[in-house]
Amino acid sequence: MARMKFLCDAERCIECNGCVTACKQEHDIPWGVNRRRVVTINDGVPGERSISVACMHCSDAPCMAVCPVDCFYKTEEGVVLHDKDLCIGCGYCFYACPFGAPQFPQAGAFGVRGKMDKCTFCAGGPEANNTADEYKKYGRNRLAEGKLPACAEMCATKALLGGDGDVLADIYRERVTKRGKGADVWGWGTAYGPPGQQPAAPAGGAKS
């Protein structure tokens, strides 16, 4: 069984926001809710780098640990999902998350009673796959269709990768080899544990 992960290659991200709008249009996400954002550091000066950030679907997800109603669950593919029917919108997960992924919309289809909303790795929620109910609460379930997250599939420079962690690591290793220099894989250590515990860690080491 594949272990799904995200990887954003800062050497390639150009902050074009393609991942952001891909997500918005795929799931019809309302104004004000951002499951994915592009964060830029050193904006406008040498050293400027951008990273696309959403829920990383952590191995040992802090959100799951802190949720008082236990609304989170993990799929066989390592995707961290939650049940909006159980969520009470308390916001603990937001404080626990190292990536700022949980969103608390106040209005619209996702905002019923201020329930938490976040990236689903395009894998829907607990409802039956691709039902109207699932779509309404969580958006599309692309994994069930044999597709990968829309953000990664449409990335302008193939900076954002999403899919089987082993394959991601292979691809990234090849890039690093070609470039002849190591690089930071932003967030990997935080999300998926230290390199020793990651059989599929990319070359060059993972740092958070």
Next chain:
Amino acid sequence: MLLTKKSDGVVAAGPRLRRLGGAVLPTMDRRTFLRRSGIAAGAGAFASQLPFGSIAPAEAAAEGQGGGKTEVKRTVCSHCSVGCAVDAVVENGVWIRQEPVFDSPLNLGAHCAKGASIREHGHGEYRLKAPMKLVNGKYQKISWEQAINEVGDKLLALRKESGPDAVFWIGSSKFSNEQAYLHRKFVSFWGTNNCDHQARICHSTTVAGVANTWGYGAMTNSYNDMQNTKCALYIGSNAAEAHPVSMLHMLHAKEGGAKMIVVDPRFTRTAAKADEYVRLRSGGDIPFLFGLLHHIFKNGWEDKKYLNDRVFGMDKVREEVLTKWTPDKVEEACGVSPAQMYKVAEMMAKNRPSTLVWCMGQTQHSIGNAMVRASCILQLALGNVGVSGGGTNIFRGHDNVQGATDVGPNPDSLPGYYGLAAGSWKHWAAVWGVDYEWIKKQYAPNMMEKPGMTLSRWIDGVMEKNELIDQDSNLRALVYWGHAPNSQTRGKEMVEAMKKLDLLVVIDPYPSATAAMAAMVRKDGVYLLPAATQFENTGSITASNRSIQWRERVIAPLFESQTDHAIMYAFAKKFGFDKELVKNYKIVKPTEGKFEEPENESILREINKGTWTIGMSGHSPERLKLHMKHMNTFDVKTLRAKGGPCDGEFFGLPWPCYGTPEMKHPGSPNLYATGTPVMDGGGCFRANFGIERDGQSLLAEDGSFPKGGDLTTGYPELDHVLLKKLGWWDELTDEEKKAAEGKNWKTDLSGGMIRVFMKNHGNHPFGNAKARAVVWNFPDPIPQHREPIYSTRPDLVAKYPTHDDKKAFWRLPTLYKSVQEKNKDIGKEYPLVLTSGRLVEYEGGGEETRSNPWLAELQQDSFVEINPKDANDRGIRDGEMVWLGTPTGAKIRVKAMVTERVGPGVSFMPYHFSGVWMGKDMLEYYPEGAHPIVRGEAVNTATTYGYDSVTMMQETKTTVCQIAKA
């Protein structure tokens, strides 16, 4: 406490078809990846093969219906010239999803923010939904019938009163090729050359400057070919925002060791990816480029054999740069240190093939035509033109600005750059099957061969004193057909001109800023007609690399909108030349509420029949459709198909694709490549400027010719005399002989001469000549630096003054020196340089993209970038509102973004905003419900006078302003 989802969950349905779509390619080797993840090549290729049974029935499902008919339509993003393919999933006529097309060799499934949200066009919430008329200052809905009749009657009355030249028709670079071509034909039958489109303010200086250097005015290589470069120099291009998907190819090259240099007044997002960033003084392009050349000549890095064999006049340029552009003078004029100049010159010279990229940063100056030639000259000196990995990679703007330039509404030419001479008219009259004399009668006497006004100057066409303009009447009516007004300079004067017009017509999917600006100053005399988008149309478009792609219709035109060519046909009926207009076309029967329209395929066939000059003759609809279907067979690095039904052809048959479709020319991926046989897409420089100058031959030296050709020397362009002299005339069929007699390769409608010359003998039909480093027919035969019309540097104005004023230039008096002189100390009052450019989220004037909520949310304010030093000197903090004022007297209110992205003394504004006018929200002036979500001040409300001395390009990239806290 880890739960696992129930087994009927995630993994149940369908094979893992694209296990790692987004991850595809460590670098670019998509095929390797597909093999590795166990997907047969071609699976998931054409989206119709996807398991649609498993696709969520989207909105329908959400509404509890589902089970409709699902189709996949392949279209192309309409927001820039890269040409990113999109698979649109349509259910019951509703566009419900979009899927990436991994098979496209151009974008490999990738999109920027605009492409990834293109599906909003299936909603069109803020579109112009019905024809409207301005009544007493408010827009009111009217019927199409009333609209065509009223607008038609008014135009006919104006024509009768003031002649056909009293109307200016602004066309669009967002037209398909078929529509752009039909628009030029339509305007010709109306009887004027007063038509234009976005290319005027985009790359007109490029087209003129580059074509006059070596033959064609287009991008020489391709985005894909940048993968083969060793060093790329971007000057005046912010590709990461303006052409994001092009970066896919550049970053690939960079990872393979290619160097990347970005030269720009701003530290752009593109610069953030560069190995070397050069901060250039705005407008200092020629000192910079010639400063590089100085080092190249001084160190003997030029390609001497190449220059001897293929370039005319470089000795004169050499003399000039060695004496005039010494490192100290270069630094003074462009602000780059001698050490960095040397470093960049060395990088370009020692990492060949090296390529040069430019965009509007170079074109939009009053000396743009000279700047682009300086770029060409640099590449010629390095021997970089005509080789893979080299070239001048000129990125065009709109999705079809290349195509509209090639065959669309241009005031100085008929389709295919044929010009306006009587012979050109006769050529097209023959293709159209109409009488030349009849067309002539449609025109006012002696106006048929005189270039029209340009869209950058329509304001003056309205406002200038009648005795000073070079046509009978001033402009009295204006038709904005798919063009934003806020992309043109001098907005403050523009509303005055709008006020003065008798009639203003807007034909557009969105009301555009025109509607609001007009309603702000007028009570009546404005009509808005809803046009369909390109997702509601079929047709071909030409990407920047000259590849032509065919779009399928995704959905039927929404609301009451009609396709542009249907509207042209409807007006042609009203004007009484419909039969002439559609003589060669099939007519598609209308569906309910829509007009009948000429069939796009038959329009394209007519284009093929007449456009020999740029080889748009080989692109039959059948060939283009075949390419769209078999994208997966094309190689990403070369664009060439390996096997499959398009074997040996280049993707989209990048023009020139000479001869008839039957001749099977494969298209030309890299122009002027002598190392490749002509029938494999090779070429040489064009013989278009005579055969001799100052006693020197202009033809290529012996031994320099397209590989494998029978003629091994330079030769002039092909005509019937040459073919006879060479003894090849009898290789024509009798039929072809009849058609070719007395003709040349551009006017022989049989294509026979081209066939014999190319296919049988391997020679190039446009001749084999030298490129020109000296363009003697331009104001500055050797590119000269001249300060912008509005400069903050009186010392440099004194050293490098602009041109003298011109009297009748594109029918209008045009000022240079008198304005510059008057404003030579303008820097005292307006000390900041003002420049403008793109944001990734928006396109052009921006009404369309600012109406898309997925994009609008990401950029909600119009802003100005200002350096911390300038901000602190003015007591301005980041995020505060400021007033930006210019010498036009305009003052606009925008948010300050305090950043070192711009250097001290420089300010930058994006140009996509409109809907706020000098501090006032224009919401009330839009038709109800059809306003863009995000509104902001347009930079061009405040920009100043200044036009290129060859093409009338507006000077937006260098003007002046002052900024104060609001």
